[in-house]
Structure formats: structure tokens, C-alpha cells
Amino acid sequence: MVIPKRVVFVLALLPLLWISWLAFRDALGAHPVERVIHFTGQWTLNFLLITLTVTPLRQYSGWNGLLRIRRMLGLFAFFYGTLHLLSYAGIDQWFDWHAIVHDIVKHPYILAGLSGYLTMLPLALTSNAWAVSKLKTRWKKLHRLAYLVPALGVLHFTWLVKKDLTQPLIYGTLLLILLVLRLPFQSQWRATR
Amino acid sequence: MPLKQRSQSMTQRKSIPISPSELTPREVYLERRTILAQMGLGLMGALGGSVSLSAPAQAEQKLTGYRTTPFGHDEKVTSYENITTYNNFYEFGTDKEDPSNNAGTLRTRPWTITFEGAIKRPRQIGVDDLLHLFPLEERIYRMRCVEAWSMVIPWIGFPLQKLVQWAEPTARAKYVEFISLADPTEMPGIRRAVLDWPYNEGLRMDEAQHPLTLMAVGLYGEILPHQNGAPIRLVVPWKYGFKGIKSIVKIRFTEAMPISSWMKANASEYGFYSNVNPSVDHPRWSQATERRIGGGLFEARRKTLPFNGYAEEVAHLYSGMDLKKYF
Numbered sequence: 265m266v267i268p269k270r271v272v273f274v275l276a277l278l279p280l281l282w283i284s285w286l287a288f289r290d291a292l293g294a295h296p297v298e299r300v301i302h303f304t305g306q307w308t309l310n311f312l313l314i315t316l317t318v319t320p321l322r323q324y325s326g327w328n329g330l331l332r333i334r335r336m337l338g339l340f341a342f343f344y345g346t347l348h349l350l351s352y353a354g355i356d357q358w359f360d361w362h363a364i365v366h367d368i369v370k371h372p373y374i375l376a377g378l379s380g381y382l383t384m385l386p387l388a389l390t391s392n393a394w395a396v397s398k399l400k401t402r403w404k405k406l407h408r409l410a411y412l413v414p415a416l417g418v419l420h421f422t423w424l425v426k427k428d429l430t431q432p433l434i435y436g437t438l439l440l441i442l443l444v445l446r447l448p449f450q451s452q453w454r455a456t457r
Numbered sequence: 458m459p460l461k462q463r464s465q466s467m468t469q470r471k472s473i474p475i476s477p478s479e480l481t482p483r484e485v486y487l488e489r490r491t492i493l494a495q496m497g498l499g500l501m502g503a504l505g506g507s508v509s510l511s512a513p514a515q516a517e518q519k520l521t522g523y524r525t526t527p528f529g530h531d532e533k534v535t536s537y538e539n540i541t542t543y544n545n546f547y548e549f550g551t552d553k554e555d556p557s558n559n560a561g562t563l564r565t566r567p568w569t570i571t572f573e574g575a576i577k578r579p580r581q582i583g584v585d586d587l588l589h590l591f592p593l594e595e596r597i598y599r600m601r602c603v604e605a606w607s608m609v610i611p612w613i614g615f616p617l618q619k620l621v622q623w624a625e626p627t628a629r630a631k632y633v634e635f636i637s638l639a640d641p642t643e644m645p646g647i648r649r650a651v652l653d654w655p656y657n658e659g660l661r662m663d664e665a666q667h668p669l670t671l672m673a674v675g676l677y678g679e680i681l682p683h684q685n686g687a688p689i690r691l692v693v694p695w696k697y698g699f700k701g702i703k704s705i706v707k708i709r710f711t712e713a714m715p716i717s718s719w720m721k722a723n724a725s726e727y728g729f730y731s732n733v734n735p736s737v738d739h740p741r742w743s744q745a746t747e748r749r750i751g752g753g754l755f756e757a758r759r760k761t762l763p764f765n766g767y768a769e770e771v772a773h774l775y776s777g778m779d780l781k782k783y784f
Contacts, residue, residue, distance in 0.1 A: 292754065293543065293553075293554075294542060294553070295543060295606060296753060297748060298748075355754055356758070363743070363746070366745075372741070373741055426604065427547075427651055
């Protein structure tokens with residue numbers, strides 16, 4: 265079965281449409297800036313984890329059609345990450361570079377988030393056929409960074425919350441499961457089954 | 458329209474699709490306030506100066522018989538909607554909307570406050586009796602949360618100073634400790650050990666007796682909504698919001714400095730004093746600026762002021778202290 269890319273594209277835009285609709289309706293709640301930043305941040309993490317689900321899901325289900333949409337899902341993680349970064353730097357800090365640099369230097373959660381974004385950058389830039397053919401085996405190595413990005417995202421989230429760690433722990437657990445599914449003994453177990 | 462909105466029950470209110478821009482223009486609020494104050498004055502006369510609190514079962518009861526004060530008249534008051542739906546009250550859940558959604562189960566009557574510790578004699582008093590002891594006044598205070606957002610809230614209450622005098626602490630009393638209700642049947646958040654329940658907080662005696670320190674029993678001309686700490690809470694406008702302990706059931710006078718719930722949770726991030734201080738960052742986020750709630754998507758952050766703008770009144774309490782050490 266093949267999933268039409270257009271369908272995935274439209275589905276992946278739904279969170280953006282939703283938050284835009286709320287903004288248009290002036291219905292973002294008491295702290296709209298925080299709402300937009302949290303929303304785009306959560307969808308970045310969601311797409312990072314969804315992207316990491318493709319490979320194990322394909323291996324366990326044998327549904328190879330899934331592979332076609334992996335790149336798009338990864339790029340949507342980058343897209344929401346960019347919106348997240350822009351809403352922090354723009355509507356929250358008003359591009360006050362002094363304050364932003366202070367934030368990066370002084371506050372580890374900002375540094376973790378920014379590192380996550382910067383790690384995503386080369387992956388997004390090489391997500392095209394030309395880069396794949398140009399980089400050959402190095403492309404695969406480079407794209408292993410896709411495991412590091414959500415880890416930095418979860419760290420960013422963990423250091424941000426004041427006390428209640430429930431949500432970062434849920435994301436962390438899901439990430440751990442997705443990573444464990446990739447361990448070598450897993451594929452051996454599947455092969456010998 | 459805002460009046461109608463406010464008369465809805467709490468469970469209904471959250472579902473009304475209403476945009477912040479539609480809510481309580483300042484003029485309307487001021488007009489209402491004047492009317493209420495006038496009504497209050499009239500009523501005070503009729504009842505021989507006593508405060509009238511009608512049947513207290515519901516959260517949106519009008520408070521009458523309070524006087525207005527000049528505090529905060531240069532500030533734009535935050536909308537009732539925002540003050541009552543964006544709350545930190547972990548006893549009802551850790552999301553900002555949880556308290557307004559869940560606090561309907563809180564029973565605020567009968568409500569007894571126990572006084573103990575370094576006082577002449579331990580005693581208890583019902584909250585309604587307490588309200589009759591002291592005249593109520595409205596004070597518009599800035600409220601700065603440690604999470605770097607702020608509001609302007611028209612509280613109604615009385616100075617804690619008066620309550621301290623009434624409680625008759627002995628010379629041994631150096632601190633006042635406040636303790637919240639922690640009832641898992643009424644407060645769903647208590648079932649999770651997010652903090653060390655019951656929530657507690659403390660003040661030095663001179664902080665407790667400072668004329669700015671308020672015991673609040675209402676806001677926006679009404680008795681305190683459950684999610685804002687009904688029936689009685691502390692307001693210390695020059696300290697971060699979490700010092701303003703809600704739903705108080707016990708007040709204890711102590712010789713030793715009380716260790717608050719937040720200090721127990723993370724002593725390196727939350728100190729005893731917790732005075733608003735733009736030059737001492739929270740270890741994990743900046744305190745230099747803040748976002749005023751109600752400004753919408755495109756308003757800039759504003760600079761946070763030392764002691765939340767109340768330095769003139771309170772800075773002398775801390776003269777000679779290293780505020781980086783005693784954060």
C-alpha cells in the first residue's frame with residue numbers, strides 16, 4: 265500500500281492551521297506567546313518521534329511504502345522547529361540579540377534547544393537526492409544525527425519545566441523505546457524468529 | 458456582557474468562546490467598582506458598619522463594604538477572565554487551566570483557620586468571623602510569577618499586620634508559617650506527589666507586618682474564586698507569586714525559619730525570600746524581563762523592576778543583605 269505524499273503533507277500542516285486559526289480567533293488563552301512557543305515545540309518533538317517510528321514500523325509490519333514519507337516527516341520536524349525558534353526569537357524576545365545571547369549562555373535549556381535545532385540544520389539541508397548521491401555512505405552516517413536531535417529536544421523540555429516532569433518523561437520514554445528497537449540484537453531476534 | 462459572562466457557573470465558563478479583547482474594558486470595570494463601592498458604603502451604613510457576605514457556596518459572590526485605596530491606579534488591570542483561568546495552584550493540577558477546571562470541588566465553608574506556635578494562646582477562627590474582625594479594602598497590585606509573567610490584580614482583603622496583632626505572637630516569634638489545605642478528596646492534584654503537601658510558605662515577622670502584605674479574600678469585587686485560593690490567601694506583591702500561598706488553614710508563629718514546599722522541592726532554585734529581582738536569574742531562566750498577561754501575541758516583554766516596583770516601600774527590610782545569596 266502506498267501513502268500519497270500529498271495526504272501526508274496536508275495532514276502535517278494541520279497543527280499549523282490549528283494554531284493559526286486560534287490566533288485568528290484571538291483564542292490562544294491568557295499567555296498567547298507561551299502557547300505558540302509550547303505548541304510549535306511540542307509538534308517539533310512529535311514529528312521527530314514520528315519520523316523515528318517509520319523504520320521500526322516498516323521492519324515489523326513489512327510495509328515498505330512507509331519509507332517514501334520519512335523524509336517529508338523529518339522535514340516537517342525541521343519546519344516546526346524553525347517556527348518554534350522564530351516564535352522564541354521573534355514574538356517573545358523581539359530579536360533582542362543581547363537578551364538572546366544571554367539566554368543561550370546562561371540557561372542550559374536554551375542551549376540544549378538551540379543545539380538540537382543546529383543539529384537538525386545539516387540534516388534538512390541534505391534531505392534531497394542530490395546530497396544523497398553526492399555524500400554516498402557519509403550521508404547515512406550524517407543522518408544518524410536524527411537520533412541525537414530528539415534527545416536534545418527532550419533534554420530541552422526537561423530542563424524547562426518547573427516541577428511536573430510528566431510530559432518530558434513521556435517523550436523520553438517513547439524516544440528510548442524507539443532507540444531500543446534499533447539495537448542490533450533486535451534485528452537479530454527478528455531474523456532468527 | 459462581561460457581567461453576564463461572570464454570572465455563568467465555573468464549569469460553563471471555560472467553554473464559552475470569547476476572545477480576550479471582548480472582556481471587561483477598564484471603564485466598565487471601574488464603573489462597576491464605583492457602583493459596588495457605593496453600594497458597599499450604603500450597606501455599611503445600614504448594617505452598622507459590618508461586612509456583608511451573602512451565601513458563600515458559590516465562587517462568584519459580590520463582596521460589599523470594602524473601601525477603595527489608591528494602590529495601583531496607574532496600572533491597567535488584567536481581565537477577570539485571565540486572572541481566573543491562568544493559575545498556578547498545583548493542588549488542582551499543574552497545567553495553567555487545571556485550577557479553573559478542577560477547583561469546583563473545593564468546599565470553602567465551613568472553613569477554620571488554626572493559629573499555633575509562639576502565641577499567647579492557640580486558637581481557631583472561622584473565616585466568616587475573621588472577615589468581621591477587619592475592614593476590607595481593595596488594592597490593585599502587580600503580581601510577578603517566578604515563570605516571568607505578570608498580572609495586575611484588584612485584590613480585596615486586609616493587611617496581614619492586623620491579623621498578626623490579633624493572634625498575639627510572643628517575643629519568641631521570628632517567622633510566620635502558612636499552611637494550605639491538602640485534602641485529596643477536594644483537591645485532585647494532591648494525589649500526585651508533585652510537591653511535599655501540604656503546601657506551606659513563610660515570612661519573616663517584619664515582612665508579615667509590612668503594610669503592603671495582604672490577606673486576600675476577594676478580587677474584582679467578588680469573593681475569591683476557588684482557583685485563586687479561596688477562601689483566604691496571602692498576597693506579598695514584592696515577592697514571586699508562589700509566596701502567595703492559597704486556601705490557608707493554619708498559621709504558625711515560629712522561632713526558626715520555615716522551610717517552604719518549593720524550598721524542599723529545589724533549594725537551589727527557590728529561596729526563602731524570593732523577592733522579585735531582575736538581577737538574580739532563576740538558575741534555569743531569566744528574570745530580567747517579564748510578559749504582562751493580556752498583551753496579546755505582539756506586545757514586547759517589559760523590564761522587571763526590583764522588588765516588583767515596590768522597592769521604595771520594602772527595600773529597607775533587606776538593607777545590608779546580599780540578595781544574591783538570600784534569593
